[in-house]
Amino acid sequence: xxxxxxxxxxxxxxxxxxxxxxxxxxxxxxxxxxxxxxxxxxxxxxxxxxxxxxxxxxxxxxxxxxxxxxxxxxxxxxxxxxxxxxxxxxxxxxxxxxxxxxxxxxxxxxxxxxxxxxxxxxxxxxxxxxxxxxxxxxxxxxxxxxxxxxxxxxxxxxxxxxxxxxxxxxxxxxxxxxxxxxxxxxxxxxxxxxxxxxxxxxxxxxxxxxxxxx
Numbered sequence: 001x002x003x004x005x006x007x008x009x010x011x012x013x014x015x016x017x018x019x020x021x022x023x024x025x026x027x028x029x030x031x032x033x034x035x036x037x038x039x040x041x042x043x044x045x046x047x048x049x050x051x052x053x054x055x056x057x058x059x060x061x062x063x064x065x066x067x068x069x070x071x072x073x074x075x076x077x078x079x080x081x082x083x084x085x086x087x088x089x090x091x092x093x094x095x096x097x098x099x100x101x102x103x104x105x106x107x108x109x110x111x112x113x114x115x116x117x118x119x120x121x122x123x124x125x126x127x128x129x130x131x132x133x134x135x136x137x138x139x140x141x142x143x144x145x146x147x148x149x150x151x152x153x154x155x156x157x158x159x160x161x162x163x164x165x166x167x168x169x170x171x172x173x174x175x176x177x178x179x180x181x182x183x184x185x186x187x188x189x190x191x192x193x194x195x196x197x198x199x200x201x202x203x204x205x206x207x208x209x210x211x212x213x214x
Contacts, residue, residue, distance in 0.1 A: 003029035003050060005165070006060030008075055010038040013091065014066040015045075016137030017129065022048050023140065024168035029059045058082040062089060062161060064129070069094040069104060069111055076118045083123040087158040090115045090182075091129040093189045100194045103187060110182035112152065124158035126151060127182035128166070130189055131210045140170040147171045148211045152181040174212065 005021045007014050010032030018028045022045060030051040032038035042051035050059075055078060063083055067075050069092040076083070090112040094104040105111055112127035119125060128151045129137070136142050149166045151173055153159045163173035176185060196204045 003027045003059040005029070005062045005064065006031060006058050007064045007066050008032075008054060008079070009066035010034060010041050010051075011066065012134035013129075013137075015041055016132075016134035017064055017066055017091075018045055018049060019138045020140065020169045020171075021165065023170065024165050026165060026168075031056055031058070054078055058086070060086070062087050062165065063123075064089040064091065065115070066091060068092065072111060072115060073118065076115060081122070083119055086123050087155075087161055088115060088119060088123045088125050089128050089162060090125060091127075093130050093186055093193070095186075095190050095193050097193075100190075100197050103190055105186070108183075110180070110186050112179055112182035112186075116154075116179060124153065124155040125179060126153035126155070126158050126162050127176075127179065127185060128152075128162050130185055131192075132171075133206050133209065135207050136209045142207065142209045145211055147209050148174050150174050150176045150185055150210075152176040152179055152185060154179045172211075 004026040006029040007017050008031050021028045028049045030042050031054045038051045042049045063086050072092050092111040094111045096102045116125040131150055132147050149171050151159050151162050166173040195201045
């Protein structure tokens with residue numbers, strides 16, 4: 001059975017996203033750089049998961065870039081025409097983790113918009129999952145409260161596909177508007193990251209998640 005969701009990366013976010021997709025009943029393909037790590041991840045996920053090395057044929061109609069911002073451009077180049085006709089989901093937060101005090105993207109753009117420029121219309125780009133963290137994705141909730149997933153993109157059809165995956169996994173999709181809203185989603189996480197690493201906020205940690213009430 002071909003995978004419906006292809007996740008690029010084999011780290012903690014890749015694991016959380018894969019478990020979320022499997023919870024939604026979607027078969028998952030994991031493509032990573034480290035063959036051993038990728039294999040271990042696939043085996044731990046069990047039924048519905050398959051894997052390979054980046055460069056292998058992409059199966060999923062949804063391609064999620066579960067890599068740090070500094071790796072996004074290289075991964076998109078390596079995928080090449082493997083993303084053609086698909087929905088590419090950028091989850092990156094371009095935060096300078098040496099200071100947690102600035103974004104690495106130039107003013108007036110975002111990581112997701114940079115991806116859109118790179119794929120040059122060959123794929124639809126959506127921003128999603130940058131406001132949730134790996135451990136919280138695994139369950140889809142924190143303290144009994146479901147997670148909100150903010151989704152930005154210029155294609156309504158592409159956003160609907162990502163929203164359907166989110167909803168099926170038990171979380172709430174929120175349409176944040178066009179792809180340029182990625183700038184605000186990424187900038188907000190600069191604030192959140194700063195709070196998480198600050199000793200003044202000991203109750204904030206990497207399990208922090210965002211939800212709008214009601």
